Amino acid sequence: MTVSEIIRDRRTIREFNDKKLSLDIITELLDTAVWAPYHGLPEPWRFLVFSDHGIDRLSDMIYQALSQTERKEYGDKLKKHLSTVPVAVVVVGKLDRNQKIMDEVSASVSALIQNFQLAAWEKEIGVVWKTQSYMHTPQISKSLELKSDEKLAGILLCGYFDKKPLKHSRNPAVSRTIFIKE
Numbered sequence: 001m002t003v004s005e006i007i008r009d010r011r012t013i014r015e016f017n018d019k020k021l022s023l024d025i026i027t028e029l030l031d032t033a034v035w036a037p038y039h040g041l042p043e044p045w046r047f048l049v050f051s052d053h054g055i056d057r058l059s060d061m062i063y064q065a066l067s068q069t070e071r072k073e074y075g076d077k078l079k080k081h082l083s084t085v086p087v088a089v090v091v092v093g094k095l096d097r098n099q100k101i102m103d104e105v106s107a108s109v110s111a112l113i114q115n116f117q118l119a120a121w122e123k124e125i126g127v128v129w130k131t132q133s134y135m136h137t138p139q140i141s142k143s144l145e146l147k148s149d150e151k152l153a154g155i156l157l158c159g160y161f162d163k164k165p166l167k168h169s170r171n172p173a174v175s176r177t178i179f180i181k182e
């Protein structure tokens with residue numbers, strides 16, 4: 001598949017099958033993903049990769065970081081879902097007091113995550129990019145032993161899958177574009 005075909009074909013995958021996903025492949029995907037552009041802070045990311053019993057540890061950390069209401073609403077469901085996830089990649093981004101730099105970090109981390117998703121899709125590996133409210137809690141930063149200048153930027157749940165979800169439609173870009181020629 002060409003890059004354009006992979007971009008158009010990729011879907012978010014939320015249900016994984018039992019096929020083992022090797023950590024060598026995850027490392028290879030991350031090594032591709034880090035070719036994302038960055039500006040200001042160089043390569044403002046690092047990764048924590050959870051698999052096997054590590055997934056249970058991550059699941060416990062997330063559960064602890066949920067509010068009472070969140071636990072009641074979806075705590076058990078979330079734990080159950082996480083127990084089916086072969087590998088979870090926690091993307092840690094840099095924090096900075098300067099808003100411009102923070103925006104640049106966020107942009108480059110997002111580019112990195114999309115690179116990861118596309119490289120995974122090429123290998124028929126599915127990914128869901130998670131950003132949930134517990135990620136902003138001091139509790140999860142503490143459990144993950146993040147430094148004071150780091151934040152949890154996103155969690156990528158990865159695995160092989162049986163069913164590809166139906167395509168979400170996209171509006172033609174031209175319907176949202178103004179061409180200014182003069």
Ligand SMILES: Cc1cc2nc3c(=O)[nH]c(=O)nc-3n(C[C@H](O)[C@H](O)[C@H](O)COP(=O)(O)O)c2cc1C
Pocket residue numbers: 010011012013014128129130131132168
């Ligand atoms: C910044 C960001 C955060 C996301 N967070 C979640 C999430 O927390 N849970 C989830 O199921 N999907 C999440 N997604 C996936 C989107 O729901 C998905 O990309 C969107 O529905 C479009 O579907 P597609 O990726 O198959 O084209 C996130 C996507 C982005 C870009």
